Amino acid sequence: MSREIKFYKYHGTGNDFILIDDRCKNFNQSERFISHLCHRQFGIGADGLILLQEDREMDFSMKYFNSDGQESSMCGNGGRCIAKFAHDLSLIDNLAVFRAIDGRHEAHVNEEIVELQMNSVKEYEEDNGDIIIDTGSPHFVRRVNELPSNELFFRQSREIRYSDRFETEGINVNFYQSIGIISSKTYERGVENETLSCGTGAVAVALAAHINGDIQQSKAVIKTPGGKLKVSFRPDQGGFDHIWLIGPAVKVFEGKLYEW
Incomplete structure (x- = not known):
């Protein structure tokens, strides 16, 4: 029997994402399933899919997949959207500290405006x-x-x-x-x-x-x-x-x- 999953759709200046609350870590992360969900004709449609997961040291962790279903590197607009998502879920107030594939990020949520600290660029x-x-x-x-x-x-x-x-x-x-x-x-x-x-x-x-x-x-x-x-x-x-x-x-x- 198919399992029902709640999803949320967010965008940051038109860069759109499917957001999933996956704190239980039981979401099907197969490339085929995620690419199907992101398909604009046969799925929900999105540039990518983001899982919000538990983190022992920070408010949450972010796992990002491109629309081809493959886990990818850091997504800036996705990072801003997951901070807003965590705020909407009442996981944070206005400040979020979370883990992404490239390490620690801080975000400030002020209604629909989100400020995201990016990692330093050394070269x-x-x-x-x-x-x-x-x-x-x-x-x-x-x-x-x-x-x-x-x-x-x-x-x-x-x-x-x-x-x-x-x-x-x-x-x-x-x-x-x-x-x-x-x-x-x-x-x-x-x-x-x-x-x-x-x-x-x-x-x-x-x-x-x-x-x-x-x-x-x-x-x-x-x-x-x-x-x-x-x-x-x-x-x-x-x-x-x-x-x-x-x-x-x-x-x-x-x-x-x-x-x-």
Whole structure:
């Protein structure tokens, strides 16, 4: 007999997730099941699925899966959404300290605005004007004079993502333009498509824009197709620390699904 499971749908500037309260740790984590749930035609539909699990030392732990069903690296918007989810479940008040795949994170919840502390970035690589940087997930960042059309962006991003260097492990691809405001597009590995927003991508773009001299201050507003995210940081000995990702985390709906 199929087991009934309650799920919740959240999004952070259009980057949408299925949230599951899995403190009992009995959710079916098979790649096939998770990818089915994330399918936009045959499932609930989402860029990823997040499990909230018990943690002996922190408020909770976060386990993140991309829409292909595979467990993945840190997701910034997902981290903000799980903090809001924990708040909505009354597991926390306004402050959360939780564990993710890349370690400890702190989050502050103020209604639908969530501030998430990201891990420090110790190093990055410059390659012919492009920036390769890991902000919890690996990102390839390219500055362009004009953001390409969706079709062209998809094609160019896949050429980078599936190049000899990145094909095996994969990489997220960001293009940005800086004309008064920084506008960005992200192609996410594991989703294998453009997403409306990417939290670690917004951080990567902000840091790359600082490296490239497009911003002088230690903060930036990043405009994504799904909305605006704020990033603040502090340059530190060739890297960056005190990195915060700030933006909305919104509950969309909840429902029941059946495990198979």
